Amino acid sequence: MTVFVLDSSAVLSGKPITLSEGNMVTVPSVEKEVAKNEEDYRIFKYLMEKGLQVFIPSKEGVEVVENAAGKSGDMRRLSQVDKELLALAVDLKKKGDVCILTDDYSIQNVADFLGIRYEGVSQNGISKRFVWVYQCTGCKKVFKEYMSSCPVCGSPLKMVVKKRFTLSRKR
Numbered sequence: 011m012t013v014f015v016l017d018s019s020a021v022l023s024g025k026p027i028t029l030s031e032g033n034m035v036t037v038p039s040v041e042k043e044v045a046k047n048e049e050d051y052r053i054f055k056y057l058m059e060k061g062l063q064v065f066i067p068s069k070e071g072v073e074v075v076e077n078a079a080g081k082s083g084d085m086r087r088l089s090q091v092d093k094e095l096l097a098l099a100v101d102l103k104k105k106g107d108v109c110i111l112t113d114d115y116s117i118q119n120v121a122d123f124l125g126i127r128y129e130g131v132s133q134n135g136i137s138k139r140f141v142w143v144y145q146c147t148g149c150k151k152v153f154k155e156y157m158s159s160c161p162v163c164g165s166p167l168k169m170v171v172k173k174r175f176t177l178s179r180k181r
């Protein structure tokens with residue numbers, strides 16, 4: 011079982027839903043980041059329903075990361091959020107397999123330095139595999155935009171992932 015550590019772009023990609031094996035985790039500062047945008051925060055909460063968990067990294071973990079970033083020359087390029095994500099990965103690696111989902115090169119670089127696995131988010135068109143829509147819980151009509159209730163029947167809407175055509179690539 012792999013624990014996937016998600017940065018903000020990974021949270022917003024919808025990719026974790028395709029993972030049949032593995033847990034999704036992230037840090038409080040990522041939640042804070044996506045909470046700035048209502049639409050983004052809805053995706054975050056949707057993933058929470060699917061099992062996404064938020065953990066605070068340990069102080070020791072942050073120290074390990076700062077040490078590594080100092081040595082690899084990434085210190086100044088790492089934001090507080092980046093450090094926390096890496097620190098959480100350091101913490102969780104003690105317990106098992108960990109993979110950071112991020113497109114950030116500084117995070118990837120420090121992860122390399124620490125011997126932590128990572129995977130890009132936008133590679134393989136992963137971020138394009140899903141579209142988010144809102145479906146009425148009553149009449150099942152699908153809407154592109156969020157509304158507090160269905161304009162047809164008045165039932166609440168819920169967020170659903172709609173697959174875009176097929177997963178085969180277009181050339």
Ligand SMILES: [Zn+2]
Pocket residue numbers: 146147148149150151160161162163164165
């Ligand atoms: Zn309806």
